[in-house]
Amino acid sequence: MDWIKVLAQDELPEGARQVVKVAGRDVLLVNHKGQIYAVDNRCPHMGAPLVQGKVTEDGALVCRRHHSAFDLRTGNVKDWAPWPPAVGRVLGAISREKALPVFPTKVEEGSIWVSPEK
Secondary structure, eight states, rough: OEEEEEGGGGOOTTOOEEEETTTTTEEEEETTTTTTEESSOOTTTTTOOOOSSEEETSEEEEOTTOOOOEEEEEEEEOEOOOOOTTTTHHHHHOOOOOOOOOEEEEEEEEEEHHHHHH
């Protein structure tokens, strides 16, 4: 597996998020409960940036635009476009439910490393 050093570990404290470039892609790093996750920064629903979304206590990343939610560990969909309430499910049906791409991470020698291989 190829690894790319993207950030010093102390530059991503607990609860922080940061977008980095990995093999030409915008990858969102999230430090949640001491674990570093790396996911594509674009919501697969309609392409909104995820860096401004919220992370729930149970480790879901929620898109701020249509509230689609994805498991940080697996990228699996937890909820697909439930908002806005009156039209959310219609908007969700416009695009097929898709998992969020995730990337392997490791912390080594004080740095965060990401593999572009999913």
